[in-house]
Amino acid sequence: MSEQSDYSRRALLRHIxxxxxxxxxxxxxxxxxxxxxxxxxxxxEKAAQKGPYQPKGLTPHxxxxxxxxxxxxxxxxxxxxxxxxANAAEFIDFLCSASDEMKEIYTGGLGWLDWxxxxxxxxxxxxxxxxxxxxxxxxxxAGPDAAPADLQPGVxxxxxxxxxxxxxxxxxxxxxxxxxxRGNTALAEFHVPQExxxxxxxxxxxx
Amino acid sequence: xxxxMPQIVRKSQVFDVVVIGSGAGGxxxxxVLTDRGLQVALLEAGPTLNPAHxxxxxxxxxxxxxxxxxAHAELYFGRQQWNYFAxxxxxxxxxxxxxxxxxxxxxxxxxxxxxxxxxxxYGRISLRFSDxxxxxEDGLSDPWPVTYAEMAPWYDKAEGFIGVTGTKExxxxxxxxxxLPSISPRVHEVLIQxxxxxxxxPCIPSRMAMLTRSINGRAACHYCGQCxxxxxxxxxxxxxxxxxxxxxxxxxxxxxxGAMARELIADDTGKxxxxxxxxxxxxxxxxxxxxxxxxxxxxxxSARLLLxxxxxxxxxxxxxxxxxxxxxxxxxxxxxxxxxxxxxxGLPRHNSDGIDGMHVYVPWWLYDDKRKDFPRGYHIxxxxxxxxxxxxxxxxxxxxxxxxxxxxRDHIREEYGASVYFAGRGxxxxxxxxxxxxxxxxxxxxxxxxxxxxxxxxxNEIRQVRHxxxxxxxxxxxxxxxxxxxxxxxxxxxxxxxxxxxxxAGTVRMGNDPxxxxxxxxxxxxxxxxxxxxDAAPFVSQPDKNVTLSIVAFAWRASEYLAEEMRKGNV
Numbered sequence: 025m026s027e028q029s030d031y032s033r034r035a036l037l038r039h040i041x042x043x044x045x046x047x048x049x050x051x052x053x054x055x056x057x058x059x060x061x062x063x064x065x066x067x068x069e070k071a072a073q074k075g076p077y078q079p080k081g082l083t084p085h086x087x088x089x090x091x092x093x094x095x096x097x098x099x100x101x102x103x104x105x106x107x108x109x110a111n112a113a114e115f116i117d118f119l120c121s122a123s124d125e126m127k128e129i130y131t132g133g134l135g136w137l138d139w140x141x142x143x144x145x146x147x148x149x150x151x152x153x154x155x156x157x158x159x160x161x162x163x164x165x166a167g168p169d170a171a172p173a174d175l176q177p178g179v180x181x182x183x184x185x186x187x188x189x190x191x192x193x194x195x196x197x198x199x200x201x202x203x204x205x206r207g208n209t210a211l212a213e214f215h216v217p218q219e220x221x222x223x224x225x226x227x228x229x230x231x
Numbered sequence: 232x233x234x235x236m237p238q239i240v241r242k243s244q245v246f247d248v249v250v251i252g253s254g255a256g257g258x259x260x261x262x263v264l265t266d267r268g269l270q271v272a273l274l275e276a277g278p279t280l281n282p283a284h285x286x287x288x289x290x291x292x293x294x295x296x297x298x299x300x301x302a303h304a305e306l307y308f309g310r311q312q313w314n315y316f317a318x319x320x321x322x323x324x325x326x327x328x329x330x331x332x333x334x335x336x337x338x339x340x341x342x343x344x345x346x347x348x349x350x351x352x353y354g355r356i357s358l359r360f361s362d363x364x365x366x367x368e369d370g371l372s373d374p375w376p377v378t379y380a381e382m383a384p385w386y387d388k389a390e391g392f393i394g395v396t397g398t399k400e401x402x403x404x405x406x407x408x409x410x411l412p413s414i415s416p417r418v419h420e421v422l423i424q425x426x427x428x429x430x431x432x433p434c435i436p437s438r439m440a441m442l443t444r445s446i447n448g449r450a451a452c453h454y455c456g457q458c459x460x461x462x463x464x465x466x467x468x469x470x471x472x473x474x475x476x477x478x479x480x481x482x483x484x485x486x487x488x489g490a491m492a493r494e495l496i497a498d499d500t501g502k503x504x505x506x507x508x509x510x511x512x513x514x515x516x517x518x519x520x521x522x523x524x525x526x527x528x529x530x531x532x533s534a535r536l537l538l539x540x541x542x543x544x545x546x547x548x549x550x551x552x553x554x555x556x557x558x559x560x561x562x563x564x565x566x567x568x569x570x571x572x573x574x575x576x577g578l579p580r581h582n583s584d585g586i587d588g589m590h591v592y593v594p595w596w597l598y599d600d601k602r603k604d605f606p607r608g609y610h611i612x613x614x615x616x617x618x619x620x621x622x623x624x625x626x627x628x629x630x631x632x633x634x635x636x637x638x639x640r641d642h643i644r645e646e647y648g649a650s651v652y653f654a655g656r657g658x659x660x661x662x663x664x665x666x667x668x669x670x671x672x673x674x675x676x677x678x679x680x681x682x683x684x685x686x687x688x689x690x691n692e693i694r695q696v697r698h699x700x701x702x703x704x705x706x707x708x709x710x711x712x713x714x715x716x717x718x719x720x721x722x723x724x725x726x727x728x729x730x731x732x733x734x735x736a737g738t739v740r741m742g743n744d745p746x747x748x749x750x751x752x753x754x755x756x757x758x759x760x761x762x763x764x765x766d767a768a769p770f771v772s773q774p775d776k777n778v779t780l781s782i783v784a785f786a787w788r789a790s791e792y793l794a795e796e797m798r799k800g801n802v
Contacts, residue, residue, distance in 0.1 A: 097635045103644075118296055123304040163395035183259040187629045188307070190643070194620040195299075203647050204580030206617055208289060209580070210453035214414055216421075220579045224418045228574035229711045230425045 033061040050189075077111075081120025081127050086134045087113060088184070089150050096162060104202040112192035133181025137161070139193075140178060239507070241518045246272040246485070247797065249506045249521040251492045254348025254490075256527035256781050256786040259389075259472025263790035264525075265483040269797070270643070272519050273475065274490040274508055276528075277344030280319065280471045281350065286461030287316045292621055296350035299622050306622055316621075318351040318461030318469075327676035331683045338684035339730040340531060346488065347471025348529070349733065350779070354458050354588055355440040356612065357395040358776035359386050360559075363598070366729055367772065371660050373608055375771045376743045376752035379406065385784040393468040394446050396586075397438040404608070405435070405594035405776075412443045413590075417583045419575055419615035419651050420591045420686065426710040427593060432702070434593050440468035441586040449473065456584030456618075459573070467587070484767065487519070493679050495524060495540040495549050495762065502761045509677040523761035523793060523802050527786065530768040531560070531667050534738035535682050537749075541657060550739075550756040555749050555798075558666045559737035561773035562693045564657035565727030566699040570707035570714045575615075575649035583616035583648070590745050595775050605694035609657030609775045611702070617648040649705060650715075655699035658775040661737055662689050665729070680742040686729035696724040734778050739768035754789035761802045763789050 067139040075178055079087035091113040098107035107113075120127040138149040140161060147153035150161070165178035166186070225231060250260045257273065264271050276371040290299040300306040300317040306315070313320045321343030330340050333705070343349045362379035383406075390409040397410035413436030416424060420434075427434035441458060445451040449472075450464040458467035478484040489511040496505040505520045526533045534557045540549035548556055579631035594607035618624070625643050627650075632642045661667075670683035696719075704714050719725030742748025745757035754769045757764040766787035767778040797800040 038567055053488060099636055099642060101637055115298065117305040120745050122297065122302060123308075125308060126304045150590075161636065163416060166633060166635050182635075185631075186633075186635060186639075187626050190625050190629055190639070191298070191622045194625060194643070195622060196293075197293060200291075200404070200620055203617075203620055203644065205617055205619055206580055206582040206583035207617065208291065208455060208457075209584075210455060211580065211584075212453075214452075214454040214585045216415055216417055216583070217579070217581050220418050221421055224422055224574045225425075227576075227711075228422055228425070229709070230422070 064067050077114055079117045081117050081122075082130060085149075085151075086131060089134050089137065090116060090130065091135075092151060092158075093185055093213075094189045094192075096159070097186055098193045105198055107189050107193045110198040111197035112189045112196070115192040116185075129181065133177070133184065136177050136181060140175075142215050174175055190208045236590065239518060241505075245520040245692075246270050247521070248523045248525055249274065249519055249777075250525045250527060250533070251506065252276075252348065252529065252766065253346050253470060253475055253486075254343065254527065254529065254766065255350050255470055255523065255782040257766075258347065258350065258474035259783050259786035260525045260527060260765050260790045261478045261484060262392075262474040263787055264794055265478040265481050265732060267791075267794040269794060271478070271484050272454070272521065273484060273486045274492055274506065274519070275346050275486065275488050275509070275547040276491045277321075277346065277488065278348040279486070279488050282461060282463050282465075282472060286463050287318075288457050288460045288463050289455060290316065290460075292619075314459070315531075316460050317344050318459065319345045320352040321345065321349065328681075329673060329675060330681050331670045331673060333683055333685045336685050336687065337728050338686040339728055340682070340684065340735075341730065341733045342529070342532070342752065344597070345471075346475060346486070347469045350468065350470040351461050353779060354612070354777070355458060355779075356588070356592075357390065357393070357408075357438050357440045357769075357780040358594075358610070359408055360774045360776055360781055361404055361406055363403075364776070365704045369606055372772045373742065373747070376741055376748075382781075382784060382788075385788045387527075388782070388787055389783040390778055392447060393440045393473065393780075394442045394444075394449070395438050395440050395775065396436065397444050397781070398436045400433075400435050400594075402433065402435075402594055404596065404598050405438075405610075407717075408438065408655075409509045410438070411446070413437070414585055415442055416590045417585060417616045418578060419489065419572065419648075420589070420613060422572065422574060423613055423615075423651065423706060424549045424591060426706050429709050430705060431596075432593055432706070433596050434591050437589045437592045439586055439588065442466045443586075446596075447473070452586060453586050453746075456587050457531075458587035471572065484615035487517075490517070491677055492528060492536050493539065493677070496535065497540075497542060497544060497549060501544055501759060503759060505558050509679070511677070514677065523763070523797065525763045525765050525786075525790070525793070526768075527764050527765040530735040530738045530770075531682055531684075533764055533766055533768045534667060535669070535680075539680055550749055550759045550762055552758055553749055555740055555745055555747065557668050557738050559661040559665055559740050560665045560735065561659045561661055562686075562727075562729050563732040563734040563773060563775075563777070564655070564659050564688075564695055565732040566655045566657075566696045566703075566725055567652065568700060568703040568714055568715045569650055569716075570703075570712045571646065572649055572651055572707065572710055572712035574711050575651075576645045578617075578648050579701065580617065580648075584619075585616075589613040603698065605691050605698060607658035607660065607691070607695070607775065609655045609695060609699060611699075612654040612656060614652030614654070615650060620647075631715075633801075647705065653699075653703040653706065654733065655696070655703070656734075656775060656777065657692070657695045657699070659692055659773050660689070661665035661772065662687065667738060669724065684730070688726055688729070693724050693726060696726045701722065734767070734773065736767035736770040736773050736778055739764045741769040744770065753792040754785060755792070760796075763793055765789050
């Protein structure tokens with residue numbers, strides 16, 4: 025059953041890839057029905073899985089490193105859980121399995137992180153380095169200030185990881201709740217709460 | 232017969248009218264002509280539309296594995312032509328359907344290939360042209376063969392049918408219409424109104440084709456703000472749902488999908504008696520016979536069809552004795568600026584979806600100003616509010632603050648809903664360097680010669696865009712905010728690439744003088760009495776008011792005229 029669903033999902037993805045490649049319709053041309061099929065197939069696949077998530081595009085070691093990285097980028101705070109609970113790494117792994125170009129960015133970037141840790145003598149790889157050394161490395165590639173030339177591959181990779189972990193988190197149910205987005209619903213009437221208008225006016229030059 | 236030549240399939244039925252294109256113009260023609268009892272054939276180059284399957288209204292990003300990135304993560308590599316969740320719309324580049332751009336020119340041509348065309352996704356901003364748009368007082372472009380007074384009743388009909396929100400304001404630059412109730416401004420829009428008030432700029436309820444009240448059997452809006460995804464309840468206007476589907480139910484309309492018009496075929500008397508098209512699915516040439524034809528394939532596609540319809544009688548293309556077909560090409564002038572407004576930081580959360588796009592807007596306000604250094608004007612469209620978070624929603628915050636962890640989270644939380652956006656849409660004056668013609672060397676996948684674009688902005692438009700930048704920056708600063716990004720390149724001033732605002736017009740223009748224009752005041756060819764053009768191609772100029780409402784008004788008037796002429800036996 026699980027094999028069959030995996031096969032049909034792959035077949036569907038291949039089919040979708042072909043229709044886009046032919047330019048019959050280009051990006052966004054996928055019918056809602058196709059999306060539903062893919063979505064259902066993946067849900068079934070997930071439900072059939074026992075135990076921890078099995079990465080599709082990355083190796084288990086790469087996936088574990090990415091998950092740790094996502095925890096640094098969007099940690100849990102007093103408002104809500106963070107990127108790990110929102111399965112941000114799974115979204116990125118999924119796209120790595122769907123795009124060789126994406127996969128290269130992540131395998132390359134995660135490999136660079138491990139190499140840099142060894143180079144600094146901080147451990148065998150990023151995961152095994154002490155927490156303080158991990159953040160010291162991230163601080164050197166993630167900050168607003170220009171990093172030295174030999175750290176540029178890390179800077180470039182962290183830009184990718186940051187924006188995609190942020191994407192994954194804030195488009196998840198946890199992230200949407202955290203932001204407080206209240207829409208995507210049907211209303212009989214549209215109205216704006218007076219207290220929101222008052223809040224903004226009070227803080228504006230028009231107070 | 233040439234050996235190996237595929238057979239041309241001629242259909243036996245003779246339709247009263249063949250309509251080419253199913254967008255705002257073609258949809259209107261189909262509705263009016265079938266209402267008048269005529270038998271109509273509709274040629275649409277794309278597939279049919281099934282809103283229940285094709286619209287992604289109300290889908291959350293996490294309900295799709297790639298969350299909108301595309302099956303191969305196209306969004307992240309800049310290869311996605313359109314938002315994944317958008318209604319099926321069309322594309323800048325279509326592999327089977329190339330176009331070319333002359334060296335030293337820039338132009339991008341958007342084509343919609345779906346029943347309903349661009350009306351499935353357009354912004355639905357619905358503005359009447361002003362009296363001075365039809366009869367320019369500055370002499371910089373030619374007058375139209377109609378006046379505002381002649382068009383006003385047709386605008387009334389168009390608004391009454393599609394449904395347009397608005398309020399009576401009495402402004403010459405934004406004539407009042409037959410309006411549905413307006414919708415209350417969102418918090419950022421209240422601030423923008425205050426800011427504009429201080430600067431002496433009008434900021435009035437927007438005029439949008441969304442139903443704040445149920446009309447014509449279409450349900451009232453449910454305020455999910457997702458009109459651009461396609462509206463399953465048809466509360467946001469689209470020609471597919473509001474015009475073509477109802478016309479199909481009358482039994483008077485036959486729709487041919489995947490039908491790429493190749494040529495208008497004229498008989499010995501010089502009238503069109505058939506339309507030749509390629510059935511894309513079988514790559515066979517078909518002909519559908521008719522008593523009259525309405526070309527509404529979008530401004531440039533309509534010009535292409537006329538130019539490609541050559542015969543000994545019409546060596547420069549049908550109806551093109553004037554040589555004006557393809558000339559006078561314009562697009563709206565576009566410029567955008569966004570800014571951060573601290574007064575909105577940490578705004579109490581609420582549902583601000585409303586109708587997609589703006590609830591208030593700025594109509595042109597300096598018509599009588601003699602000091603400005605550019606002719607004509609622009610209107611300002613506004614954005615902001617709490618949107619459904621999507622991939623890319625916070626890329627700007629990431630790029631600005633860098634870092635990671637709790638600080639990044641706090642920045643995102645604080646800035647969510649605290650940005651505003653301004654988009655100027657201005658008038659381009661037709662110029663001799665902006666036109667399309669047939670590329671002598673290339674064809675599309677069906678052997679139809681393709682268009683070649685020539686397009687240049689003039690200093691008029693560049694100076695206008697500089698004015699937009701100053702205005703937007705002062706509006707955001709007056710409300711205590713600051714513009715994002717750096718000042719635009721002084722040479723281009725950040726002006727949009729021609730074609731990218733998707734308001735092409737002028738390529739089959741109307742006029743009273745047959746030596747200077749292609750169509751008369753009813754959008755009827757001067758030379759071929761049963762040939763009408765009903766998109767933005769007939770428009771003599773590109774007023775600072777988006778073209779769709781006027782396309783509907785002109786197409787309605789032309790179609791009533793055509794039906795009446797056919798009844799009288801004149802066509």
